[in-house]
Amino acid sequence: MTDPARHRRYRSPLRTEQARQTRLRILEAARELFRAQGYAPTTISTISKAAGVAPDTVYDAFRSKRGLLKELLGLSGTQHADDIRDHAMPGRVEPPAIRQETDQRRQIAMFAADASHQLERLRPLDDILRGAAATDREMAAFRENQQLGQRRQTMTTVALWISERGPLRDGMPVDQAAAVIWTLTAPEVHHMLRVIWQWTAEQYETWLGRTLTDTLLPRSL
Secondary structure, three states: OOOHHHHOOOOOHHHHHHHHHHHHHHHHHHHHHHHHHOOOOOOHHHHHHHHOOOHHHHHHHHOOHHHHHHHHOOOOOOHHHHHHHHOOOOOOOOHHHHHHOOOHHHHHHHHHHHHHHHHHHHHHHHHHHHHHHOOOHHHHHHHHHHHHHHHHHHHHHHHHHHHHOOOOHHHOOHHHHHHHHHHHOOHHHHHHHHHHOOOOHHHHHHHHHHHHHHHHOOOOO
C-alpha cells in the first residue's frame, strides 16, 4: 500500500524565503523603472534584467506587466506588496484611532497626517498608474475604480466619523463633506503641490489639516 506521506510536497522554508525575496526584487525593479521611464516603455525584459532574473520568472510570478503594477498598488492584497509598501510608513495613525477620537479638530489633524503619509508613498505609484491608464484600458478601469469606488467610500466613512463628533459647517451633509475630503486628498492635488510647487511634506500636511478644518467645521466664535 502506498504511503500518502511520500506523495506530500515538501515545503522548504529556505526556498519559500528565496521565492519571496525574488518577488520583492522584481517589484522593486519594476517600481524604479516605471518611475524612471514610464509604464508603456518599460518591458518585462528590462524589469527581469534589472532584477537579475529570467523573463519567465517574472511571468511566472506576476503573469504580466499589469499584474506587477497592480501588486505594487496593493490591488492584489498580497503580503509581498505589503513588504514594500509598509516599510515606508513609520508612525502611521491607524483609522480606528481617528474614529475613536472625540474632538473633531483632532480627528482632522490625525486624518491629515495619515493621508499625507499615505500619499507620500502611494502618489508616485498613482502617477505611474495615471500614465498606464492613458494607454491601457484595463489599467484605466482599475484607476477609475480606485478613485471613484474605493477612495470615495473611504472618504465618506471619514466624513461620517467627523460628523458623529459634532456639527459640520452650515449643516453640510455628509456626502458633501466626503466630496471635499476626496478632492483635497486627490493624488493630483498632492502632485501639484509637492512636485510642481515643491512644497515639503510638512507644508502639505499643515495645509490639508487647516483647509479641511476651515471647510468642514463651524466657524470659531
